[in-house]
Amino acid sequence: MENESGALSRVAGLFSARGYNIESLTVAPTEDPTLSRLTLVTRGSDEVIEQITKQLNKLVDVVKLLDLTEHRHIEREMMMVKLKVQDGEQRAEVVRMTEIFRGHIIDVSNTTYVVELTGDSPKLDAFIDAVRGFEVVEVVRSGVMGIARGDVALRL
Amino acid sequence: MQQETKTVELTGAEIFVRCLQEEGADLIFGYPGGSVLHIYDALYRQDKVKHILVRHEQGAVHAAEGFAKSTGKPGVVLVTSGPGATNAVTGIADAYMDSVPMVVFTGQVPTSLIGNDAFQEVDTVGITRPCVKHNFLVKDVKDLATTIKKAFYVATTGRPGPVVVDIPKDITAARCEFSYPKSIKMRSYNPTVKGHSGQIRKAVDLILSAKQPMLYTGGGVILGNAAKSLTELTRLLNYPITNTLMGLGGYPASDRQFLGMLGMHGTYEANMAMHHADVLIAIGARFDDRVTGNIEKFCPHARIVHVDVDPASISKNVKVDVPIVGQVDPVLKAMIKEIKAGEARPDQEALAKWWKQIDEWRAMDCLKYDKTSELIKPQHVLETLWRLTKGDAFVCSDVGQHQMWTAQFYGFDKPNRWINSGGLGTMGFGLPAAIGTQIAHPDETVVCVTGEASIQMCIQELSTALQYHLPIKVVALNNRYMGMVRQWQEFFYQGRYAMSYMDALPDFVQLAEAYGHVGMRIEQPGDVEGAIQEALKMKDRLVFMDFVTDQSENVYPMVPAGAGQNEMILL
Numbered sequence: 015m016e017n018e019s020g021a022l023s024r025v026a027g028l029f030s031a032r033g034y035n036i037e038s039l040t041v042a043p044t045e046d047p048t049l050s051r052l053t054l055v056t057r058g059s060d061e062v063i064e065q066i067t068k069q070l071n072k073l074v075d076v077v078k079l080l081d082l083t084e085h086r087h088i089e090r091e092m093m094m095v096k097l098k099v100q101d102g103e104q105r106a107e108v109v110r111m112t113e114i115f116r117g118h119i120i121d122v123s124n125t126t127y128v129v130e131l132t133g134d135s136p137k138l139d140a141f142i143d144a145v146r147g148f149e150v151v152e153v154v155r156s157g158v159m160g161i162a163r164g165d166v167a168l169r170l
Numbered sequence: 171m172q173q174e175t176k177t178v179e180l181t182g183a184e185i186f187v188r189c190l191q192e193e194g195a196d197l198i199f200g201y202p203g204g205s206v207l208h209i210y211d212a213l214y215r216q217d218k219v220k221h222i223l224v225r226h227e228q229g230a231v232h233a234a235e236g237f238a239k240s241t242g243k244p245g246v247v248l249v250t251s252g253p254g255a256t257n258a259v260t261g262i263a264d265a266y267m268d269s270v271p272m273v274v275f276t277g278q279v280p281t282s283l284i285g286n287d288a289f290q291e292v293d294t295v296g297i298t299r300p301c302v303k304h305n306f307l308v309k310d311v312k313d314l315a316t317t318i319k320k321a322f323y324v325a326t327t328g329r330p331g332p333v334v335v336d337i338p339k340d341i342t343a344a345r346c347e348f349s350y351p352k353s354i355k356m357r358s359y360n361p362t363v364k365g366h367s368g369q370i371r372k373a374v375d376l377i378l379s380a381k382q383p384m385l386y387t388g389g390g391v392i393l394g395n396a397a398k399s400l401t402e403l404t405r406l407l408n409y410p411i412t413n414t415l416m417g418l419g420g421y422p423a424s425d426r427q428f429l430g431m432l433g434m435h436g437t438y439e440a441n442m443a444m445h446h447a448d449v450l451i452a453i454g455a456r457f458d459d460r461v462t463g464n465i466e467k468f469c470p471h472a473r474i475v476h477v478d479v480d481p482a483s484i485s486k487n488v489k490v491d492v493p494i495v496g497q498v499d500p501v502l503k504a505m506i507k508e509i510k511a512g513e514a515r516p517d518q519e520a521l522a523k524w525w526k527q528i529d530e531w532r533a534m535d536c537l538k539y540d541k542t543s544e545l546i547k548p549q550h551v552l553e554t555l556w557r558l559t560k561g562d563a564f565v566c567s568d569v570g571q572h573q574m575w576t577a578q579f580y581g582f583d584k585p586n587r588w589i590n591s592g593g594l595g596t597m598g599f600g601l602p603a604a605i606g607t608q609i610a611h612p613d614e615t616v617v618c619v620t621g622e623a624s625i626q627m628c629i630q631e632l633s634t635a636l637q638y639h640l641p642i643k644v645v646a647l648n649n650r651y652m653g654m655v656r657q658w659q660e661f662f663y664q665g666r667y668a669m670s671y672m673d674a675l676p677d678f679v680q681l682a683e684a685y686g687h688v689g690m691r692i693e694q695p696g697d698v699e700g701a702i703q704e705a706l707k708m709k710d711r712l713v714f715m716d717f718v719t720d721q722s723e724n725v726y727p728m729v730p731a732g733a734g735q736n737e738m739i740l741l
Contacts, residue, residue, distance in 0.1 A: 015358070016358060019307075020295060020299070020305075020307070023296070023299065024299060027299055027300055031300050061485070061489070064485065065482065065485075065486055068481050068482035068484075068486075069482050071481070071482075072480070072481075072482050074303075074304040074324060074356070074358055074359050075358060076358060077357055077358040078358075170357070
């Protein structure tokens with residue numbers, strides 16, 4: 015969509031005005047600074063998704079729209095988790111978990127670790143489940159990004 | 171985007187005026203205020219763009235709607251920031267619901283003050299976002315001309331609608347070189363014009379295979395200037411046709427093939443024909459809930475063709491079999507060509523049976539009313555108005571029972587003559603809309619049909635009508651009730667008339683006279699015709715006719731909310 019102030023609120027406003035649900039939303043400028051790319055996850059019957067697609071296409075700021083679920087595609091989400099770690103045993107356990115999930119420890123203090131993890135959403139959910147034995151201080155997730163496999167592309 | 175070569179340096183306010191001139195927008199409706207003073211000064215110093223001063227910003231927008239609906243040209247509005255903008259919002263929402271081409275310019279506090287809760291500051295772009303086709307905030311005087319070009323382009327193409335351009339005060343004082351783009355291209359906005367030829371062929375095959383066909387057409391026919399093509403197609407097929415409230419005038423009401431309006435207060439024959447149709451041809455209509463009734467019971471036997479310029483209107487409420495996205499007129503022309511070129515013709519035997527059935531439904535005479543009553547029947551007033559104006563007046567209606575009776579009893583043979591608030595149902599629409607219509611058509615008869623409740627929502631515009639010498643004929647059906655509210659309370663709330671009685675009404679004759687107009691009060695059925703005749707003779711005066719009508723009269727037929735189209739309450 016056009017990288018203009020107000021463009022995001024048109025999209026968000028459309029969802030609330032028409033009673034559609036936003037499960038996640040991520041947006042950032044693209045390599046072309048006049049455009050930004052927004053990935054939005056929503057849920058609905060085929061009819062509802064068709065209507066959402068049409069309504070989004072009607073927004074003047076929306077340049078192009080692609081329903082990734084109609085194509086083979088890859089989804090990724092990034093997460094940062096701050097865990098309380100009290101002793102050497104706990105520290106070792108978190109390091110082990112992070113390795114299993116192919117994450118990274120990106121911050122260390124006397125009492126905490128911050129683990130960075132990338133993957134599809136179920137993988138991130140699984141990690142949260144796996145570290146339930148620890149005190150989770152904070153979780154921050156990016157929301158889902160997606161890209162189609164092969165030749166299909168969302169570009170002008 | 172092509173730029174004109176010659177350039178001059180102007181202030182933003184001067185650029186604004188020049189842009190309007192370039193667009194051919196020589197008439198604007200508005201109300202001044204602090205943030206738009208530079209613009210008003212620039213308007214004062216020229217004479218190409220005429221400004222109509224209303225008495226409330228809502229009136230400006232409705233007047234611009236009346237202008238737009240009666241001419242097909244975009245309406246233009248200019249209001250100040252803060253309350254100027256918020257007062258305009260009802261009109262903007264109304265224009266959005268009825269797809270009226272319109273550009274609304276709102277003043278804004280200077281850019282340096284935006285976000286500071288400055289005097290008369292509101293987030294106009296934020297407030298209007300859900301009820302405009304698009305809106306802009308101009309942040310640099312260099313963008314002003316291009317933004318105005320885009321605003322007119324977006325407002326008038328595709329499915330038309332209102333576009334708001336918010337202009338901070340400092341932008342109108344800043345200077346830059348002026349050049350107006352001749353044309354504009356927007357990468358994210360490309361409305362479809364021509365329908366898909368394969369879909370048109372499929373539609374024609376389905377249409378010609380029908381045994382019990384029905385044409386159902388809406389405001390898209392009027393907006394798309396397609397009444398002529400629709401008439402040609404309908405006559406070519408000899409199929410029955412119904413119009414929605416917004417579509418009246420799209421097909422001549424006096425024609426035998428016309429079954430009247432459909433929907434909640436549609437005719438028995440139109441609704442029954444819809445219910446029993448095997449092929450439904452929907453053109454420029456959007457399957458509104460007032461049309462479909464209970465969606466589960468809507469047109470249970472029909473396969474549906476739907477022509478609409480807005481892809482989002484297709485299969486939104488009712489799943490259709492053959493969708494065609496495109497402007498109505500070119501699509502209808504392509505259909506006519508396709509039919510004429512092909513061999514297939516409508517099944518005459520089936521059609522004769524279908525018409526026989528329709529004539530039986532027609533014989534129900536669903537719009538009948540008591541013509542011997544000693545009280546003035548509202549239907550009688552409207553029938554008489556129709557007869558005396560030869561069905562050729564511009565009729566601007568407010569919202570309620572009188573609106574439905576006008577739709578039922580004033581047969582429109584031409585498009586753009588029926589001007590009402592359909593989607594939003596805005597009481598107060600009628601009088602300002604009549605002002606915009608009369609200004610656009612100074613020598614035509616313009617009538618405002620209203621009720622004693624609706625008229626009071628924008629009564630201040632009687633003053634505007636005096637200022638510009640607008641000889642509007644106001645037909646007020648005064649039943650001392652908010653009639654439609656009273657009718658619902660009678661039918662569905664066991665006659666508990668909560669807050670629907672219009673107590674402490676003004677004397678409308680004196681009120682009209684106080685505003686400098688002519689007032690009449692009509693209390694006897696025998697005086698109706700004479701009063702209207704007398705009013706129509708006063709070519710240079712606004713005449714306010716206060717008809718004291720039967721309080722208990724209801725609008726029939728009625729499809730109650732949630733019922734099927736064939737489940738009508740009849741008199």
